[in-house]
Amino acid sequence: MTTTTTGRTTPTTGRVEVRASGAWTRVCGLADLVPGRGVAVLLPDGRQAALFLDRHGAVHAIGNRDPFSGAYVLSRGLLGSRDGRPFVASPVLKQRFDLVTGVCLDDGSVTVPVHPARVV
């Protein structure tokens, strides 16, 4: 029984990069992402980001820590959109975070960090 868990290196149509600590970091190939589903990224400074691909091909990255539970799990939340703006709902207690601003849609006083992301 195989239990390989290595990332795939199938040909990509692009590379995905996330900006942290002033530099762009290549994190995966576009083909590693499934539209609507997030992945967690380990940044060079040890922080974690949650990276999403929306159905129109745009990528978004925010901090992976869910400020309500403390768990590093926002990458496992469900992607959605409201008025055309993408958000992720935490898998723990369902609070939603705007992927563009990092603001919590259910409690405006809470924000998570936003990391610029791009496909090159």
Next chain:
Amino acid sequence: MTTTIPTIVLVGHGMVGQRFLESLADRGVTGRARVVVLCEEPRPAYDRVRLSSYFSGTTPEQLSVVEPGFMERHGVELRLGDPAVRIDRGGRTVTARSGAVVPYDTLVLATGSYPFVPPVPGKDTTGCFVYRTVEDLLAIEEYAAGATCGAVVGGGLLGLEAAGALKGLGLTTHVVEFAPRLMPVQVDEGGGAALRRTVEDMGVVVHTGVGTREITAGPDGSVAAMRLSDGSSLDTDLVVFSAGVRPRDELARDCGLPVGERGGVVVDERCRTADPHVYAIGECAQAADGRVYGLVAPGYGMALAAAGAIAAATDAERARGPVFTGADTSTRLKLLGVDVASFGDAHGAAPGSLDVLYSDSRAGVYKKLVVGADGTLLGGVLVGDADAYGTLRPLTGTVPAVPPEQLLLPAGADAPAAAGPSALPDGAVVCSCHNVTKGAVRAAVAEHACTDVPSVKKCTRAGTGCGSCVRTLTALVDDELAAGGTVVDKGLCGCFAHTRAELHEIVRVGRITSFTRLLDEHGRQEARGGEGCEVCRPTVASLLASLAPAVGASGYVLDGEQAALQDTNDHFLANLQRNGSYSVVPRVPGGEITPEKLIVIGEVARDFGLYTKITGGQRIDLFGARVEQLPKIWARLVDAGFESGHAYGKSLRTVKSCVGSTWCRYGVQDSVRMAIDLELRYRGLRSPHKLKSAVSGCARECAEARGKDFGVIATSNGWNLYVGGNGGADPRHADLLAQDLDDTELVRLIDRFLMFYIRTADRLERTSAWLERIPGGLEHVRDVVVEDSLGLCAELEGLMEQHVAGYRDEWAATLDDPERLSRFVSFVNAPGTPDPTVRFVPERDQVKPDLEILAGPALPVRTLQEASA
């Protein structure tokens, strides 16, 4: 003022007696008085109105109208099987059959009626019955087992009900009515004719205009035939007398209290008899208007009046209290499946009144309205189609906005909808069982913030009696919510204006296999082209998964676009825990497990450092796995023969079992085998909410089957199937759907039930809430899944067959596919690195999450309800 607390004695614990006790409790009287109830029957008050439903599977316990714990909570002393035999008004005591002498300060008679048996020769022959109590029905049922033919004396309301029961027991059934038509009191000649046709179509032989002369016995001394007044004779094995009722006023007569000419203890508007210490309520009383009522609603009115008077501390308070001055005798019934209703002046007795008629003899429909010269609606009779009853009855006494003939047309035939509940005045009584007006219903919505029918029922009691008003009530509540600005948007979420049930149909009929197509073609305008949201994505995922075989989609929940719709639990086929780790629950069908498998679970838990716990669902949960460990753990479990337990899915969880007849000295069936069979059949079935089940080997119910969505309890003849049970936050006991089923019948009914639920329930609506919500409730579900009234059953069974045939273990399938496995990493850019924030500390020889490492700014946590909504 006396220093001892006063004693209130109630004689008779029927429907009205119980309502009286409730009213006493509501008014706080039970807290300051001793209340003693002498009850002749061996069981506490039950719903006599629905007595006949015993023959369609309702148990006597389910007929109870006493909330569990009521007597204990209010300190009421209930003496079952101990009737009052004598009243001493001078000494103010009541003597019971047991010999007990109970002193009273206030005595309330609620002794009901007894069935009148005409004095025909042979009326006491073995095989003659009456139809009034649970014990009567049990006796009829037992006797009918050895009979082939039965006759009912009396073609009134109760006679037809009894005939329905005999028919249901498989007897050739006759009804003998002295009057020239059936139900002579309620319906007119035309209505009687329509009723007769329909009743005859059902195979009941109707004899009208003839009386019973004699009951003759056969050589064994039991009933053999009936001689009729026209000289003819009718062979029959069993006779049920249903020739009307008479008030049980003998106790009152014997102690010298005045009774009416035709019986009934004479009372005033507050239901007090000539003796200020004695009251009489319900069918045993002759009300202030000189009438004796044989219906439950007027009895409730009397119960409230008497309780009000007894609770009053002063005469002035008493004078302001409720009174009972009379009631209307409108009725709606479903007799042998025929809808019959009559209300107001049904016979057009008022001078100058006119009849408006609609009749369709082919369809067995007859409707008549009685209208006054000025257009006032005075009353009417509806046979075969009584849907309009809910609006017509409250309109009685008013001049309807629509011409009467239009009120009678069947729906769809040009009938204007104008006679809906919005046409009713506020004072109109919507629920006659509990005398609830339209105004009170509106107030419940507007002032008491009730937002749905169940809460309005709770708040006003409307709809909790005979149930005939529920349709009108529902329409009224919806109207009122809409009027109050609550946009009753039944849409699933901001993305779809459809309900889950509607989306189910759209997906099925349109053979839609992708979320984006569904959203772009059927979503709200503003949501098309978007991503959907956290509500509709998993809902649609579940629909696509349960319909996958039928619409030609992949049933594997990790495939393609489906993968992005699932909650993290479904995505990783495990349950997320508070620190970002996951739990693993292998399926243990029926809770039966071999020592070898137990050892494997123990070894896996030990090797991966997992916390282990026996769950409430008869299996074992392993907590604290990181995502990248999940495939390794499952590789070991699958090798040992385990499969996914779907603890993460809105799908079948467990079918719990008791040890059953194999080991248990009480067991009557092999409950473990049945539980395993059911669990294997329905495993993996995606549904609106999780599904739980249990199978008990006998009525002791050790598996707690009645707390489950579908529960099975063994009987000596097979299995009883219960549905709609729930534990959790709002527990509900499951209702009996069908009795004494063999294995095949049981499975067939569960197939249909589950598929019908999956098709029609809302998102996150357990079967219990669904059953409470859907119009018609349990009866409707029984019609659909047992009687196949919608002709759906073949299709529902087909869908389940496809599910069973298409089932594959999700974990085995995942392990077989390297591409799927590649998702199980903590970091996309560092697949070999475990998440450093998932850490554990020791606790009671095992581990628990290290929460310190996650600590950050404290934030308010939303409640469970908000979170799972």
